[in-house]
Amino acid sequence: MSTNTVIHRIVRPAVRAVAPTGVTPNHITTLRLATGMAAAAAFAVGGPLWPAIGGAIFVLSMLLDRADGELARQTGQSSPGGYWYDIISDCASNVMAMIGIGIGLQEVLGLWGPLLGLVAGVGIGTLFWQLFGLRLAQPRGWEPSPGIIIDPDDALILVPILVWIGAAVPMIAAAAVVTPLAALWLGLRGSRPDLAP
Template identity: 45%
Template sequence: MPDPTSPNPEAPRLVPPPRTYAHMVARWCILPLVRTPVTPNHLTTLRLISGLGAAVLFALGGPFWTVWGGVVFAVSAVLDRADGELARVSGRISKGGHWFDLVSDMVVNVATFLGIGIGLADRFAGPWGPILGALAGLSVGATFIVVFLVHTGGSHPSVAFSYPSRFDFDDALFLIAVAAWFNALLPLLYAAAIGAPLFLAFALWRYWRLKAPSAP
């Protein structure tokens, strides 16, 4: 079993091409790191720190902090793909690292939407801002768990949920950065507070259908 903490002298390995456009960018970014002591968990830690930093910037509110929050969030989203790509290409794959990645995703998404709600509370959303942010963030986090369960159950999420080719469902989170740059976080918050719980319900239904025994 490869040591997930040390560089693999045989890396980079021949691995399948990235499935999505975001993973293509991430793989290009991690290639210089394959034979270095940098591990996938290092990138996951940077993803967690930068994601929480983006949440704080969003919570500060105002155009300046919001734009920079979008920049930091975009970097964090790329790092979210980069850790897995580094693990695959370098051969440093570990179950603990996979769980660390999943927990980091959930924490960052909840914190980000909560930060957006707090940042918009004083100007637009009022006391509903943090509530809507928490609703959206928790729904996205719960959806990550359901998608993970689908994957571990042997069904690929892209098939189970009929994603468009070259996209994953969490690629939609890049819209957070775009909305921050174009002063559109308020409609995004409203849309996420409605759409994320609905998608969670759909994901739970699909998971239940996949787990249900087939009719004779």
């Protein structure tokens, strides 16, 4: 993954300001996990207001996701334990968000809402394990123009945007299809060298 994405650049000035205060990367990771849980809880309440609030909290959580690693690099506090705490917190936050969105959609989709949220969450969790635990692939950033780098997980910014514009139902349905298929493809590719690009 890149360390110079658009989101990294957004959080960099705030991280520079926090660096001399004694706040550690693990403090920020813990805050990332707490905001991820809060976003999931807000999504799960459903209705018109709470998912919008959950989307705002999710954006904050994404910014904190980038800030912890940025702080670790700026202050020389990188460690294997911190890396894994970050990865597990990121994965848990994203999985919980999908499940929360699905639960919140129960009033619209009935039991299909939580089921789709669960399938999307399991798909995301599986992808995280494949990428970071099994290291079946190295996620690479996309550079649409010089100096603008977007990592694959930056696409999660679409989650709150789609919730805000009222497209949570097609988003959770698509996530419930795409994430398991991506995990299946990555698993097959990782287990069969002849499928590698």
